[in-house]
Amino acid sequence: MFGELAFVTFGWVFVELxxxxxxxxxxxxxATLAGFLGTILSWIAxxxxxxxxxxxxxxxxxxxxxxxGHLIIMEAKEHLFLIGPFLGALLLFIVWWKGExxxxxxxxxxxxxxxxxxxxxxxxxxLFMGAIIGISERVALG
Amino acid sequence: xxxxxxxxxxxxxxxxxxxxLYDPLKAWLAATFGHxxxxxxVLSIVIFVVVIALSYPRLTKAERSMTTWSNRLFAVxxxxxxxxxxxxxxxxxxG
Numbered sequence: 001m002f003g004e005l006a007f008v009t010f011g012w013v014f015v016e017l018x019x020x021x022x023x024x025x026x027x028x029x030x031a032t033l034a035g036f037l038g039t040i041l042s043w044i045a046x047x048x049x050x051x052x053x054x055x056x057x058x059x060x061x062x063x064x065x066x067x068x069g070h071l072i073i074m075e076a077k078e079h080l081f082l083i084g085p086f087l088g089a090l091l092l093f094i095v096w097w098k099g100e101x102x103x104x105x106x107x108x109x110x111x112x113x114x115x116x117x118x119x120x121x122x123x124x125x126x127l128f129m130g131a132i133i134g135i136s137e138r139v140a141l142g
Numbered sequence: 143x144x145x146x147x148x149x150x151x152x153x154x155x156x157x158x159x160x161x162x163l164y165d166p167l168k169a170w171l172a173a174t175f176g177h178x179x180x181x182x183x184v185l186s187i188v189i190f191v192v193v194i195a196l197s198y199p200r201l202t203k204a205e206r207s208m209t210t211w212s213n214r215l216f217a218v219x220x221x222x223x224x225x226x227x228x229x230x231x232x233x234x235x236x237g
Binding site for chain 2: 043047050051067068071072075076078079080082083086087089090093094106107108110111114115118122125
């Protein structure tokens, strides 16, 4: 759920900053804050799931017909996820620090677009990988 | 902060591949932090904060192009993503 929040908000920031105005920058500021909080909350909630609840599913998936659901997808997902909160913090900092300067400062606007673009694609990847892991578990259950 | 994000991303790659190839590192992370993944997360936060603290005085003195470092960060994130997925794929088929 928090992953979806991050995806929507970072995508929203990207769109707002393509041609920023004062109003769009205000919206982008709050969207970066919501996106950053989304990454932190998904780190906590997803971390709890991964450490406390997932081991049962891991055993099931590894013994099932799609063991790569854990051995490739989950292994990659759990580590790639760690990059997101730091990029989110950086985007939050730039958008709040530069504020209305983003309308004229092409340099910082480009950096914000690159970061929000990476975070949007990254969030989609996390959601897609999570879906594959879920299917791997269902396939193992038969 | 751009440098901190870039170095933290590389550190995550090193910890990920390093702990898979060198079992004592994974065991140390698990023993110290309760779980190897929590260990990697905590160390990433520490690295991020330390690099910000160390690079802040230099950043305030010199004007740097955000376009340059954001493009570098983009390239590093893409590369790290490809390496991590490639590494676990290789491990699955040939490890």
